[in-house]
Amino acid sequence: MSARDPELAPTFAAIVGEDAVATSPSELLRHGSDESYHQPALPDIVVYPHSTDEVVRVVAECRRLSLPIVPFGAGTSLEGHVTAVLGGISLDMTRMNRIVEVRIPDLDVTVEPGVTRLQLDAALRPEGVFFPVDPGADSTVGGMISTGASGTTTVRYGTMRENVVSLTVVLADGAVVRTRSRARKSSAGYDLTQLFVGAEGTLGVITEAVLRLHPTPEAMTAAVCSFPSVRRAVECVIATIQMGIGVARAELLDEVQMGAVIRRHQLAYAEAPTLFFELHGSRSAVEEQEDELRSLAETFGARDFVRATDERERRRLWEARHRAYEAALAMRPGARGLLTDVCVPLSRLAECVEATRHDIDASGLTAPIVGHAGDGNFHVILVIDPNRPDELDRAKHLSERLVRRAIEMDGTSTGEHGVGIGKRSFLELEHGPAAVELMRSIKRSFDPDNRFNPGKILPDQASADPAYTRAG
């Protein structure tokens, strides 16, 4: 069946129902795009399955018709993950959005992949538990699993990797596998779960997930303070972690980012590198730790140490951090952001941020820096004028230099956004040819016809050929 064949819609409607397929230009455009600077690439059709069984039948139909399948969640990815570079179907999972079961004694929850972060949060809050992983967007659980997402709480609660217990996945041959039991730990065979985490939909379609939950802490307090330099701020974070002060968040905004926020929102902060902390625990423990944190920060030259205990005040204090991206874009009206994402060992973070700031300033671009300092992960928000192609080129060049520097420091080309299209060319530099060949062999063995999200993660071959040559 050729692209946009008029038979496509009835074929899939027979499986999912007429109101669960879409071919309108606006739907195709929305599903062929994400929130990045990457060019959209439109699918031939959008299909909204309602169950694992429907996904199995859709996959079978795609096998018969030789159609690529691009799983789609909220479309909030940042490296072109959901673009349908070879056409085919966009498999929109958002109608599979049931919270199947919350189990408080086991501290886990079974969800369908279309459940969004905020939907899950609202359902869990009254139960006294929470799911900690918080990427900026209101992404779906399936998308968060598929990019190996993280966010501001990783320093304490880990990334998606540490918070996914088990997955149900539809494979290329239509088999449905459950990767693992619900036991807290297991040594029974190869770890299939972690293979699908961060696989960006290239190995199968996730149709159900069991996630780990955490008890809501009795108390949460926030603290903000500024430092004479990024280096001193990072040294403070390192010391904090080593002293065992259990920070739940440790976010760094550089002086440019702070300037943007201050001007945009008239906030009373210093225009200097600033750390935003959050502490979770019992009331007395967080108070004690905040005292320790304050005196520790002051030994690293911290000034204007502000703290907040009650919910409203805490949110207000964190406002600058929450509005960082918006404030960055407001630096140049009409601009859009190109968001980088590297992660380095903590001991190299200050050096990496400083060299990046030097690069930015030399390039003449506008670009605040914001980072999950506790993890060694940071983003540069390159604020570029979409009508000036030279700016996009310069931004890409700068981003590439940054990635190479991070890899040289034994870091990674992407801490949390994933590879998608945007980071494929760095995969071999980061992992070496033998490791990339191993990844390729996994892809071939899981998805021999390159049906699932072709053109993502793996460089070259995968993007060139719809079905690349099988080995042996």
Added chain:
Amino acid sequence: MSARDPELAPTFAAIVGEDAVATSPSELLRHGSDESYHQPALPDIVVYPHSTDEVVRVVAECRRLSLPIVPFGAGTSLEGHVTAVLGGISLDMTRMNRIVEVRIPDLDVTVEPGVTRLQLDAALRPEGVFFPVDPGADSTVGGMISTGASGTTTVRYGTMRENVVSLTVVLADGAVVRTRSRARKSSAGYDLTQLFVGAEGTLGVITEAVLRLHPTPEAMTAAVCSFPSVRRAVECVIATIQMGIGVARAELLDEVQMGAVIRRHQLAYAEAPTLFFELHGSRSAVEEQEDELRSLAETFGARDFVRATDERERRRLWEARHRAYEAALAMRPGARGLLTDVCVPLSRLAECVEATRHDIDASGLTAPIVGHAGDGNFHVILVIDPNRPDELDRAKHLSERLVRRAIEMDGTSTGEHGVGIGKRSFLELEHGPAAVELMRSIKRSFDPDNRFNPGKILPDQASADPAYTRAG
């Protein structure tokens, strides 16, 4: 080259040196055995490599000679992992035992795989950091990675899975891959690291590892109390975790195990289900949490709540736990232990332990129960007379019933010991045929000639044929 060919020793001596190959009967027996009830199976030769480069050359030689390779660490595994069921070479990694670099700011350490748990602990202690994973034996890091080991601190610090950052591995074709950078988190491609964790040496030979470290807590306190029933003790553990009391250890000994320990070591405990707790944190935080723990435990009927703060007293308090295995064996002089290992969701733990106790009592066997209650993981120490084959049969039967019950409860056949030979037959029951076929496809794609530790993890095919049929 046929088995025990006289040319084998000089062939490998040319790579590793004459004092690094062994063919004496005692060396072959030691390397063909572990600490379990499984029959030894002897390798043709033992080879002790000194470097990654030597491992590459040994693997190349084995490829040329069509010899299986069984990686070997301390030989402390419990499911026949290191038995050379098809002969070949036992690759003893214990001479690769350097602690390469401790990096305090990054809280990680690079080690060779032959480093043992206690060796690592001794090296880290003066640095104010520790590696938390503590299986009972003084196993090697390579062995702990390969079985996905855990221990008493998993409830707080996780298993090997959460504490391995990156691995260097020699593959079947001789390629050397590093699975990942040292960044704290990464979304750059498929997770190769976790594939090798728990792979029991069947996918490649680990020659270096980066492990996560944790700061030594300011204070550690211990608490012990007994309960009217296993159920009440487990309910107490569940409530403790839900209240966010950050227990670092929560170990359960049932009344039979307590009886054994009390009689063996003249300890002043009650012969009742007993929990051993440990709390880590600041001095004031652990004191506060211990108070909370005590009043919580008492609502579940706990009696004789004893606490200990200083190091010596804490160790004394935990003595009963540390000596559980020894005390169990002492129940029947001359006996040996068959150790089971299942893990279930916490909500099913009490039911699973109770049903198991009922089974044991009905069988007439002697068998204390000891568990990592915070993880839902427990062991039955079946104390059997090696001269009575019917006891081994009954013990195996009981163990099989236990595994089936755990799987029915959405648990796993092995929480931490691994599959080896002993749990292969349950793999399909636990994961389903499609998931096992996926594991098989991973094995084929990583190790097409079934060179690495053949006959382990995967059922049937792998054990029957030295090189099983390739798909396609």
